[in-house]
Amino acid sequence: MIASDRQQATVDAILQALTGDQALAALVGQRIFDAPPGRAVTPEITIKLVTAMDQSSADTDAQRLVFDLDVWDRYALGxxxxxxRIIMGHIRRILHLRALTLVGANLVVLRCINAQGPFRDxxxxxLHGIVTVSALAGHETPS
Structure with missing residues (x-):
């Protein structure tokens, strides 16, 4: 599996985990995107790759991926x-220490490693908050 395949497969698995949660869906509906949409209704969540690092060893192929999950909402008087903040809490609850299965990879372990905000832009x-998630993708034995 090449790196770009692993990245998209990880994003797809994160999207599936988030959209499958009823409590989060009650707040954001299906407005969880892997690319910022134009003029979307808020609140919404966007996922963006921050870094991709090789974590391979002599007998395994692996990659550490770091994603920012941006939570966007609109500020109105009052x-x-x-x-x-509640949406960010749901993201952490859903994703932290979660193992996801990817097509072509044996394991992805997610860890929420940071949260910033929310704050008024x-x-x-x-209104903007960020949850940073680290994923270890791979650990498949090369053929």
Whole structure:
């Protein structure tokens, strides 16, 4: 499996885990994207690859992938940060220490390694929080 295949397969598995959770769906519906949509209704979550590092050894092929899951919401007068904070909590609950199966790879172990915000963006329109997830993908034995 080449690196780009593993990255997309990991994103697909994260999307499936998040969209399959009823509590999160009650807050964001199906607005979970692997690329920022144009003018989407908020709240929404976008997934972006931050880094991809080789973690292979002499007998295994593996890659560590780090993703930011950006939580976006709209600020309105009187709005507090509770909704994006709750969404970030659901992301951590769903993904932290979760093992996912990928096509062509034996194991992906996810860890939530950081969270920032939520905070009001300088435009005074967007509320933004970030959950950073690290995934170890691979550990298949080469043929």
């Amino acid at each position: 709005t507090d940060l509770s909704r994006p 300088p435009d005074n329109v967007a």
